[in-house]
Amino acid sequence: MKILYVASEAAPFCKTGGLADVAGSLPPALAANGDDVAVILPLYDMVGQQWREQMTFRGNIYVDLAWRHEYCGLFSLEYQGVTWYFVDNERYFCRGQLYGEGDDGERFAFFSRAVVALLPMLDWMPDVINCNDWQSALVPIYLKDEATRWEEIRGIGTVLTIHNIEYQGIFGDYTVCDLFGLDYGWFADGTLEMGGCVNLLKGAMMCVDHVNTVSPTYAQQLHNSFYAHGMENIVDLCDGKMSGVLNGLDVVSFDPSVDGAIAANYTADDVSGKAVCKAELQRLVGLKEDPDVPVIAMVSRLVSHKGVDLVCEVLDGIMDTGAQLVVLGKGDYVYEEFFKHAEQRYGGQMSAQIAYSDKLSRQIYSGADLFLMPSKSEPCGLSQMIAMRYGAVPIVRQTGGLADTVRSCQLGQEDGNGYVFANYNAYDMLYTINQAVALYRYNSEDFRKVQQRGMTDDFSWGASARSYRDIYASIVGE
Numbered sequence: 165m166k167i168l169y170v171a172s173e174a175a176p177f178c179k180t181g182g183l184a185d186v187a188g189s190l191p192p193a194l195a196a197n198g199d200d201v202a203v204i205l206p207l208y209d210m211v212g213q214q215w216r217e218q219m220t221f222r223g224n225i226y227v228d229l230a231w232r233h234e235y236c237g238l239f240s241l242e243y244q245g246v247t248w249y250f251v252d253n254e255r256y257f258c259r260g261q262l263y264g265e266g267d268d269g270e271r272f273a274f275f276s277r278a279v280v281a282l283l284p285m286l287d288w289m290p291d292v293i294n295c296n297d298w299q300s301a302l303v304p305i306y307l308k309d310e311a312t313r314w315e316e317i318r319g320i321g322t323v324l325t326i327h328n329i330e331y332q333g334i335f336g337d338y339t340v341c342d343l344f345g346l347d348y349g350w351f352a353d354g355t356l357e358m359g360g361c362v363n364l365l366k367g368a369m370m371c372v373d374h375v376n377t378v379s380p381t382y383a384q385q386l387h388n389s390f391y392a393h394g395m396e397n398i399v400d401l402c403d404g405k406m407s408g409v410l411n412g413l414d415v416v417s418f419d420p421s422v423d424g425a426i427a428a429n430y431t432a433d434d435v436s437g438k439a440v441c442k443a444e445l446q447r448l449v450g451l452k453e454d455p456d457v458p459v460i461a462m463v464s465r466l467v468s469h470k471g472v473d474l475v476c477e478v479l480d481g482i483m484d485t486g487a488q489l490v491v492l493g494k495g496d497y498v499y500e501e502f503f504k505h506a507e508q509r510y511g512g513q514m515s516a517q518i519a520y521s522d523k524l525s526r527q528i529y530s531g532a533d534l535f536l537m538p539s540k541s542e543p544c545g546l547s548q549m550i551a552m553r554y555g556a557v558p559i560v561r562q563t564g565g566l567a568d569t570v571r572s573c574q575l576g577q578e579d580g581n582g583y584v585f586a587n588y589n590a591y592d593m594l595y596t597i598n599q600a601v602a603l604y605r606y607n608s609e610d611f612r613k614v615q616q617r618g619m620t621d622d623f624s625w626g627a628s629a630r631s632y633r634d635i636y637a638s639i640v641g642e
């Protein structure tokens with residue numbers, strides 16, 4: 165089968181979040197199963213020189229978006245069994261950042277239009293196109309639109325993966341014709357229309373053969389208005405063609421036995437190196453160097469849906485447990501300021517690292533004993549899986565992918581790999597943190613067992629890649 169994966173970011177080329185991890189590791193896993201797989205991405209200015217040196221220029225075309233007529237170059241390189249295509253237009257993609265520009269709608273409409281227009285220039289015509297989130301949601305719409313005139317693309321199956329339903333690509337109705345270059349009928353018939361605006365995610369949900377999201381629990385939760393951000397009725401409509409497939413992890417990159425970014429390597433059988441990592445972490449981030457004090461870590465965007473409010477609410481209570489806390493991440497100003505202030509109040513016990521750093525995150529996963537992730541909603545979440553692989557026992561709220569990856573050990577469950585609380589309530593969270601800290605302090609043997617189960621759980625892409633393959637096969641009738 166020939167699979168084209170369309171994403172607005174993919175590691176290791178360009179990354180802002182979890183989508184990049186998935187787009188960087190699912191396609192190679194699909195290719196390893198024997199299919200032809202290609203990924204197509206925008207060629208942002210932050211795609212590094214080491215990759216550019218490996219690229220081949222494949223040619224160029226001009227792409228029309230309503231009255232715009234834009235240059236569009238195509239480059240490609242081979243990496244991990246996959247062909248990676250890059251769409252070049254410096255005006256749109258050399259902005260110093262991936263998103264957050266005033267014309268994001270235009271930039272990603274251009275990208276989506278380009279993906280369809282470039283199909284004849286790829287090595288093969290795909291059987292299936294898998295787009296991701298609102299940035300490539302126009303791909304299945306343009307495909308359907310073009311298919312009325314272009315027979316060769318009529319049979320291409322389409323899948324939309326939703327990584328976070330909060331971001332929908334909402335624009336004024338004038339954009340249908342003037343920006344996206346579509347007939348107004350696409351809006352008038354309700355395909356693109358939602359509450360009087362254009363909603364690209366909805367449009368794709370209506371048009372694709374299959375919708376999936378990144379964990380089974382989140383797929384169920386999306387029928388509920390608490391999680392659906394206004395999309396619950398559309399999710400209900402899609403029920404017959406919707407599923408949840410848990411993300412895997414790049415277990416080669418995230419492997420404490422070989423990771424070069426951490427102070428010492430270790431395995432599930434011999435975690436002695438973790439003590440070295442802990443001492444190094446405490447030194448690095450200004451925590452008191454003490455091997456016996458449990459270190460709790462958070463590596464997270466500092467935004468409300470990550471549950472940061474709960475931590476702010478009971479920070480003093482967390483400090484009262486005697487544990488240390490290190491927070492790494494950037495986000496909303498109020499949270500950044502809160503944690504900086506907390507660091508002042510609890511010098512040596514609390515460290516606020518207001519930054520985005522892959523290296524420091526690995527040093528934190530390897531040095532921490534416990535990992536806190538109290539998300540209000542969590543489509544899948546990758547950090548809890550990374551934490552477990554690095555032997556940091558997770559404390560999570562039971563939602564989305566967290567519920568699908570962390571098994572409670574609280575009531576003596578034999579197979580528990582972490583701590584779970586159900587209600588979105590700061591004191592429930594604090595109670596659970598206390599339980600985890602107590603296990604660490606007073607029952608190191610059982611703590612070790614919980615840690616070891618997390619370290620040996622299978623988070624690789626194998627099973628999930630097969631589920632994606634089954635979805636593709638079902639829609640192309642293979």
Ligand code: GLC
Pocket residue numbers: 181182183186327328378411542543544545546565
């Ligand atoms: C988004 C979600 C996160 C998920 C990631 C990859 O970032 O918020 O939960 O793990 O996408 O699918």
